[in-house]
Amino acid sequence: MGLVESRFNLLQEALAAVPAGGFWGTSVKALVVLLAVGIASRMVYPTFARPHDMTMPTQAPKHEFAEVNGLRLHYVTVGEGKLILFVHGFPEFWYEWKNQLTEFGRDFRAVAPDLRGYNLSSKPSEIEACAIPLLVEDLHRLREHLGAKRFILVGHDWGGVVAWFYALYHPENLEKLIIINAPHPGVFGRQLAENPEQQKASQYMLMFRSPQAEEFLSANNYAALEASVLAPGLARGYFNGEDRRAYLDAWSQPGALTGGLNYYRAARVGPPANDAAPSGDAAAPPPLPPGLSSLEVRVPTLVIWGEKDPFLLPGNLDGLEEFVPDLTVKRVPDAGHWIVHEKPDLVNATIRDFIQGR
Numbered sequence: 001m002g003l004v005e006s007r008f009n010l011l012q013e014a015l016a017a018v019p020a021g022g023f024w025g026t027s028v029k030a031l032v033v034l035l036a037v038g039i040a041s042r043m044v045y046p047t048f049a050r051p052h053d054m055t056m057p058t059q060a061p062k063h064e065f066a067e068v069n070g071l072r073l074h075y076v077t078v079g080e081g082k083l084i085l086f087v088h089g090f091p092e093f094w095y096e097w098k099n100q101l102t103e104f105g106r107d108f109r110a111v112a113p114d115l116r117g118y119n120l121s122s123k124p125s126e127i128e129a130c131a132i133p134l135l136v137e138d139l140h141r142l143r144e145h146l147g148a149k150r151f152i153l154v155g156h157d158w159g160g161v162v163a164w165f166y167a168l169y170h171p172e173n174l175e176k177l178i179i180i181n182a183p184h185p186g187v188f189g190r191q192l193a194e195n196p197e198q199q200k201a202s203q204y205m206l207m208f209r210s211p212q213a214e215e216f217l218s219a220n221n222y223a224a225l226e227a228s229v230l231a232p233g234l235a236r237g238y239f240n241g242e243d244r245r246a247y248l249d250a251w252s253q254p255g256a257l258t259g260g261l262n263y264y265r266a267a268r269v270g271p272p273a274n275d276a277a278p279s280g281d282a283a284a285p286p287p288l289p290p291g292l293s294s295l296e297v298r299v300p301t302l303v304i305w306g307e308k309d310p311f312l313l314p315g316n317l318d319g320l321e322e323f324v325p326d327l328t329v330k331r332v333p334d335a336g337h338w339i340v341h342e343k344p345d346l347v348n349a350t351i352r353d354f355i356q357g358r
Contacts, residue, residue, distance in 0.1 A: 061076045061077065061078045061101055061105075062076065062077045062078070063075075063076055064076075064077060065120075066141075066142055066145040066146075068138060068141035068142050068144075068145055069134070069137050069138050069141045071116055071121070071122035071124065071138070072121060072122045073113050073114065073115075073116065073121045073122070073138060073142055074094070074113065074114045074119065074120035074121045075094065075111055075112065075113035075114065075142070076094045076101065076111070076112050076113075077109060077110065077111045077112075078101040078102070078104075078105030078109075078110045079104070079105030079106060079107065079108055079109050079110050080109055081107055081108045081109050082108050082109065082148075082151065082152070082175075083108070083109050083111060083143070083146055083148035083151035083152070084104050084108045084109070084110050084111070084151065084152040084153075084154065084355075085111050085112075085113075085139065085142070085143070085151055085152070085153050085154065086100055086101070086110065086111070086112040086154045086155075086159075087112075087113070087115065087139065087153070087154065087155040087156070087159030087160070087162055087163055088112065088114075088115065088118070088156065088157070088158075088159045089155075089156045089157020089158040089159045089160065089182070090157060090158050090260045090261075090263065090264075091217075091225050091229065091251065091257070091260050092118075092156075092157070092229075093114050093118050093119035093247075093250045094112040094113060094114050094119065095112075095243075095246050095247070095250070096112070096156065096340060096341075097110075097112040097154075097340070099340075099341075099344035099347075099348065100112075100154070100340075100344070100347070100348060100351075103344075103348040103352075104348075104351075104352075108152075109146070109148075111142075111146060113139075113142060115135065115138070115158075115159065115162070116129070116130065116134070116135065116138055116259065117130060117255070117256065117258075117259020117260055117262060117263070118250070118253075118256055118259055118260055119250040119253055119256055120253065123253075123254075123255035123256065123258070123259040124259075125255070125258075127262045127265045127266050128266055129262070129266075130259070130262040130263050130265070130266040131266045131267075131289070132161075132162070132165050132266075132267065132289050133165075133169075133289050133290065133291070135162045135165075135263075136162060136165050136166050136169050136170070139153075139162065139166055140166070140169075140170055140173070143173060149173065150172075150173055150174065150175050151173065151174065151175065152174070152175050152176045152177075152178070152355060153166060153167070153174055153176075153177050153178070154178040154179075154180070154351065155178070155179060155180070155182055156179075156180040156181060156182060156340055157180075157181060157182055157337070158182070158260075158263050159182070160179045160180060160181065160182020160183075161182050161183070161185070163177060163178075163179060163182070164177075164179065164182065164184055164185060164297065165185070165289070167297045167298075167299045167301070168292055168294075168295065168296075168297060169291065169292065171297070171298045171299050174299045175299075175300075176299065176300050176301070176302070176354065176355060177297065177299045177300070177301045177302070178301075178302045178303075178304070178351055178354065179301065179302070179303045179304070180303075180304045180305075180339060180340060180347065181304070181305055181306055181309050181312055181337050181339060182312070183312055183316040184295070184297070184316070184320055184323050184324065185295060186295040186322075186323045187316050187317075187318070187319055187320055187323065188316060190319070191313070191315055191316055192269075192270070192271055192272075195313070195315050197313055197315070198271075198312075198313050198315055198316070199271035199272065200271075201310060201311055201312070201313055202270055202271045202311070203270075203271060204311065205264055205269055205270035205271070206270045206271070206273050208261050208264040208265075209261070209264045209265045209268075209270065213261050214257050214258055214261065217257060217261075218251075218257055221248065222248060222251045222252075225247075225251060226244070226247075226248075229247065229338065230243070230244055230247060232338070232342075233338070233341050233342075236342075238341050238342060238344075239341065295323050296323055296324075296325070297323060297324045298325075298326075299326070300326045300328075301324050301326060301327050301328070302328045302329075302330065302350070302351070302354040303317070303320065303324075303327065303328070303329045303330070304330045304332065304339065304347060304350055304351075305317060305329065305330070305331055305332065305339075306332050306335030306336045306337060306338075306339035306342070306343075307331055307332060307333045307335070308333070308334065308335060308336040308337075309336050309337040310336065310337065311337055312337065314331070317329060317331070328354060330350050332346065
């Protein structure tokens with residue numbers, strides 16, 4: 001039996017074990033369909049060699065730790081100069097930005113942390129320890145630790161969500177904001193309330209919030225996560241065996257999977273759910289965190305969006321200018337949620353052009 005066929009059988013077995021109907025059945029079925037897209041891509045795309053310019057620089061990146069905001073954050077830094085901070089999403093870690101550290105470490109101090117709960121950073125066990133204001137404060141204190149008053153902030157997925165809120169809380173500390181496939185909270189709340197397609201695409205969030213999430217996602221050596229995140233890249237050549245080992249090692253760190261899932265649980269984010277879902281659900285995210293009176297972002301902002309994202313649909317760009325007056329949008333029709341990996345050269349060039357005002 002081939003690797004692809006065995007992965008399909010694995011997911012089919014997981015699906016068969018789920019009760020039909022209800023919150024759990026519906027959520028997992030939706031997620032398995034999305035994961036199958038990643039597996040199928042291994043049969044569609046030929047493997048080709050990994051480009052030489054995607055390797056890390058000859059000078060090894062520095063792995064360091066900062067004691068900030070009551071916890072220990074691991075981060076990786078390359079280069080010297082103005083700070084540009086790259087913030088990963090779920091289920092990634094600092095390594096998501098290896099190509100950007102290479103590129104921007106040439107003329108910036110490029111830094112990529114493991115967020116709280118992930119990989120080598122502290123992993124508080126309480127769900128509320130992953131609330132948005134605490135995540136923002138982590139970045140704010142890391143900025144202080146790195147000695148930067150103002151900096152450039154880049155975020156993808158959950159890292160992008162935290163970056164949006166950082167810009168809302170601390171606009172005076174940002175020169176520019178770059179968001180990659182991460183919805184603005186005001187637009188996303190509207191999409192969850194009004195767009196049935198986004199509601200359907202977000203069913204996985206309810207599963208991620210459930211008590212069964214860790215068991216499902218870690219089963220068979222994290223097969224579900226590998227199918228979604230790694231399989232397309234292994235097939236198309238932008239991931240290799242070393243990358244796969246790095247991700248499996250990060251996912252296997254004690255408490256790391258729960259740490260990432262607790263972001264969803266703390267935010268209580270997701271589509272409308274039936275009675276089987278965790279209590280307290282609503283059609284939109286909860287009210288503004290304390291200390292915010294507006295969702296208007298007063299920082300020059302670039303949004304890069306892979307339009308084939310099956311989780312966060314392009315409708316999240318509709319009306320974004322209402323919340324972000326100084327906005328540049330780069331739509332990429334042939335890229336998906338993992339655009340940072342799929343098209344690193346395009347991402348790098350778009351960020352650099354925006355920084356340089358082109």
